[in-house]
Amino acid sequence: MVASQPNNPLHGIKLEQIINDLVAHYGWEYMGYQIKIRCFTHDPSVKSSLKFLRRTPWARAKVEQLYLKMLQNKRH
Numbered sequence: 001m002v003a004s005q006p007n008n009p010l011h012g013i014k015l016e017q018i019i020n021d022l023v024a025h026y027g028w029e030y031m032g033y034q035i036k037i038r039c040f041t042h043d044p045s046v047k048s049s050l051k052f053l054r055r056t057p058w059a060r061a062k063v064e065q066l067y068l069k070m071l072q073n074k075r076h
Helices: 015-025 028-034 046-054 057-075
Strands: none
Touching: 015 028, 015 046, 015 057, 046 057
């Protein structure tokens, strides 16, 4: 049984969607400036970012925080 997560704004959003939304909103250059990881600064792509973020929890957490910040800013 899958429990509902009403207090989790990331529930049901795939990592690929998060990356695509961030790239559309900020672009790779700004993302690389905000989160200094190679997959954003050197020949960035969604595929390389997904590969890195899926096996690097600290980097994924930073990307999720940037995404939540973007959502919050869009609401205001």
